[in-house]
Amino acid sequence: MKPGRLEQLVAFLGQLGLDPTAPTGPGVGAVALGPIEEALSHSSAGLTSNHEQLEFLGDAVLRLAASVYLEEHHNSLNVGRRSALRAQLVSDRWLADLGEHCGIETVLHLGPMALGDQAGQATVRAECTEALIGAIYCAWGGSQGGLDPVLRWLTPHWQRSAAELEADPDRHNWKSGLQEWSQGQGLGLPSYRCEERSQGHADPQRFWCEVTISGQPAHQGWGQSRRAAEQDAARLALEACRRTGRS
Numbered sequence: 001m002k003p004g005r006l007e008q009l010v011a012f013l014g015q016l017g018l019d020p021t022a023p024t025g026p027g028v029g030a031v032a033l034g035p036i037e038e039a040l041s042h043s044s045a046g047l048t049s050n051h052e053q054l055e056f057l058g059d060a061v062l063r064l065a066a067s068v069y070l071e072e073h074h075n076s077l078n079v080g081r082r083s084a085l086r087a088q089l090v091s092d093r094w095l096a097d098l099g100e101h102c103g104i105e106t107v108l109h110l111g112p113m114a115l116g117d118q119a120g121q122a123t124v125r126a127e128c129t130e131a132l133i134g135a136i137y138c139a140w141g142g143s144q145g146g147l148d149p150v151l152r153w154l155t156p157h158w159q160r161s162a163a164e165l166e167a168d169p170d171r172h173n174w175k176s177g178l179q180e181w182s183q184g185q186g187l188g189l190p191s192y193r194c195e196e197r198s199q200g201h202a203d204p205q206r207f208w209c210e211v212t213i214s215g216q217p218a219h220q221g222w223g224q225s226r227r228a229a230e231q232d233a234a235r236l237a238l239e240a241c242r243r244t245g246r247s
Contacts (some may be wrong), residue, residue, distance in 0.1 A: 001030040001037055009033050012107050015151045018136065026139040039135035040104070042128055044111030058134030062090050065133075065150045068157050088165055088173065089158050092126040098157055099125030104132065135168035174234035178211070179242055188212040192233065194226045209233040
């Protein structure tokens with residue numbers, strides 16, 4: 001690893017609120033920061049070591065850290081609500097947003113295909129951000145203290161996200177919100193019918209979806225994926241149902 005790259009990694013970690021030179025830090029050598037470099041090396045770059053193994057570890061570390069955060073900051077929630085909130089705080093969307101907020105793309109090693117895939121950028125950010133969580137855990141001692149820097153980095157972001165979700169519980173999870181509303185009205189479960197309308201990978205109207213409540217079409221939505229189209233249809237339907245008080 002070149003000296004300039006080491007300096008870049010130290011500066012990047014500093015932006016996350018982590019100091020590798022602190023007494024409990026790993027140090028600033030190539031070996032010490034090796035996991036960080038590995039996490040920031042996307043598999044598309046074709047390097048010997050890439051982010052994939054650390055992404056696998058990061059998934060487990062992220063869920064553990066989120067559970068600890070919720071126990072410390074939201075222990076008044078019942079298990080069901082806590083699980084629902086955790087699902088939002090560890091989602092790929094949340095990871096992609098975190099990576100964007102932290103500027104992870106400025107320090108990534110990417111291959112030509114990943115660089116040219118504008119529609120896949122969020123996925124790359126999410127993957128490498130999750131790998132970075134695993135790398136920080138490893139670099140700071142793993143089971144011997146590695147969770148502390150992960151919590152130090154993620155807690156402010158979780159606090160902001162949790163506040164947004166508490167203000168708007170259906171944010172990013174419109175299907176669940178519509179399901180709760182329709183069941184509360186005695187209308188049963190909504191059903192979804194999706195069709196692929198184009199072959200464009202980045203087309204925001206690639207998939208069309210219609211949501212039906214109690215046998216009646218409620219609304220239509222569009223998205224780059226089936227899931228996105230379903231969420232869009234659910235959002236529009238739920239907003240309309242709340243305005244009118246009926247489906």
